[in-house]
Amino acid sequence: MDTEVIVIGAGPAGLTLAAELRLGGADVTVFEQRTERNWESRGIGFTARATEAFHQRGILERLENIEITRQGHFGGIPIDYGVLEGSHFGVRGAPQYKIEDMLEAWALELGVTLRRGHELTAVADTGESVTATVRGPHGLEECTARYLVGCDGGRSTVRRLAGFEFAGSDATREMYLADVKGCDIKPRMIGELLPNGMVMAAPLEQGYTRIIVCENGTPPDRGREVTFPQVADAWKRLTGDSIHHGEARWVSAFTDATRQATEYRRGRVLLAGDAAHIHLPAGGQGLSIGVQDAFNLGWKLAATVRGHAPEGLLDTYHAERHPVAARVLRTTLAQGTLNLTGRAVAPLRTVMAEIIAIPAAARHLSGLVSGLDIRYDVDGTGTDTGTGGPAHPLLGARIADRELELADGGRDQVARLLHPARGVLITADTSGDTARRAAGWLDRVDLVQVEHLPAGPEEDGAATESVLVRPDGYIAWTAPDADGLETALRRWFGEAA
CATH class of the missing domain: 3.30.70.2450 (Alpha-Beta Plaits)
Known part of the structure; x- marks a missing residue:
């Protein structure tokens, strides 16, 4: 193998994925057709969930002069996204070229190999490895890896060469x-x-x-x-x-062309970002769900190539992220109808404005666009985004960034614990039972002993003594289900050492 993972495309999704793979211990080479960074900037910000994801890796602070705003819209109808605790419409004042500059510096610091001026011409998946043929300054060359991920945009060459179906609707405007x-x-x-x-x-x-x-x-x-x-x-x-x-x-x-790959993985080739889904750019969701794809896929693919992933871990990438993007596609089509059809939709906008004034409706739409309502099926019960809640209100949701009072008297933040992109088991259990059950996974999961787990208003009735958090920040297990801890550890982190 020339490298363990090939990433095609050095946009936000590709650079984020490459960095996540390096944090997980995988060797990664990124090929980018452009000889230098694109200084155009279609995007000028990102949503609340992408903001959290950057913060959990300690890189949000690298973006200067950004503004977090609660005030936004749904299809051009004003809405206060602060109706959910911790929610906002997103970050503004961050042109895409600055985001890419920040992500590229982060990826290179972590040891990513970035090769610009290389155009993909062929992909060959043998079942045991995948080879990319690229045309660079010195002609054609081949690079072989365990896996290849297409992050090469809406007109993805990877998607075309690997034969992915890109279902959906053509542009109407x-x-x-x-x-x-x-x-x-x-x-x-x-x-x-x-x-x-x-x-x-x-x-x-x-x-x-x-x-x-x-x-x-x-x-x-x-x-x-x-x-x-x-x-x-x-x-x-x-x-x-x-x-x-x-x-x-x-x-x-x-x-407003709207399309989505019917599968995010074919053998050893995967898609992420715009290569997997395109839609009307409403509210900065395109860049946001692309980097969230990368945060979801990166640790899973790294664990797979390093040899300690459980069976089927890589398939959870499609299972979790495909429904999220499908929902975004529906949402952006709805927003396009409200915002781009002219005054013919004025009566519909009036009715929608009345509905949005209802707090419950505002909370629903705020969670929908910000991504704060994403909930994954982490325990295999069939619960995913938009289909209802699991047994425990926190299970499958993303952990909020809280200040923690550590058992040794110190203090820390949840987001900082996630900087290394490892699993985190946060527990207030003083009996030692939780630590004993997790002992075989401490090479992949950090154990953090706290005085208590603070809860926020959105976690009413969801008090818990311990939580197991995946590297992407989503909660995979909650106490008091003691027997379920080892099951969750095996499901997401493989067998005990």
Whole structure:
């Protein structure tokens, strides 16, 4: 083997996955077609759950001048995402190129090999290994690994070469996007419906304004090269204001095409991020669910190549992440109907605004878009996202970041305990029974003895003495199910040493 895992694509999902694999002890090589980082920035932030994921690895703090905002929208209808304790609409003021810069530095620090200027031309899965043929500066070369993961975007070469089915719907509308300066553009933070479409404008750094233009009746044409005069013409037709005298840092177009790979794994080839799912970019969810794919897959794939993963661990990646993305696809289609159909949907928006004013409805939509309502089937009972709760309210949910009072008198934060991407068993059991049962897994799981486990308002009735937390922050076991601890340890971390 030339390396243990090949990752194709050095976007947010690929770089996050590569770093997670290194934290898990796997050798990883990333091939990227671009010779240098893309300085364009379609995304300018990410959602609450991605924020938590970056924080649990200690890298959120590397992004400077970011803003966490509670105020957001659902399909252009204002909503306060703070209705859930610890929730928010997401991080703003973080252009994608800065996110990629941060992730690349993190991955390289961990020992990831990044090879730019290499285009994938072939993938061969023998059943025992997988070989990628890439075209680089010196011609064709081959690289063989245990596994290969496609993180190469919505037009994924890996997905095409490996024969993944990409089911869904074609684009019905096209939108323009540009970063403009040199002209006065009033803010339209959540979009403004106009008779023939929708426009959005948000202030950025260095005097630029991000504008999005969706003009009804514009047929999608992905082969067309978009120019700033085209964007300015559409802006004037919709708003009556001219921005032709402005200067665009860059322009682009996107559509509402909605597709998802029917399977995230075929043999030794896997997909993550936009390679696995594409949708209308509503609320920064694209980058967010892509990096969450990587946090879910990274520790599982690393454990697999290092030889201590239990049977079927890698298959839980599809089982857990496919329903999450399917739900996001439905949600973004719904938001597109509300926000991009023009004034014809005004009655529907009025009704939706009344519903969103109901606290229970606001909490539901807040959890849906932020990802805070994700719950995995960690005990094999069939519970997954959106299908109801398991026996214990915390089981399968993500652990909140709480300050812990340690048994030795010190203090620590849950998020900091997750920095090494290992399992964590947090227990207030003073009998020693929990520690004894977990002794055979302490090479993969950190035991943290605390005075008590603090609970938040969202955990009402969910008091527990001990929790087993997976490397991605999700709770795999809770006390008082003592016999279930060893079962959970085997299910997620393999046999005892």
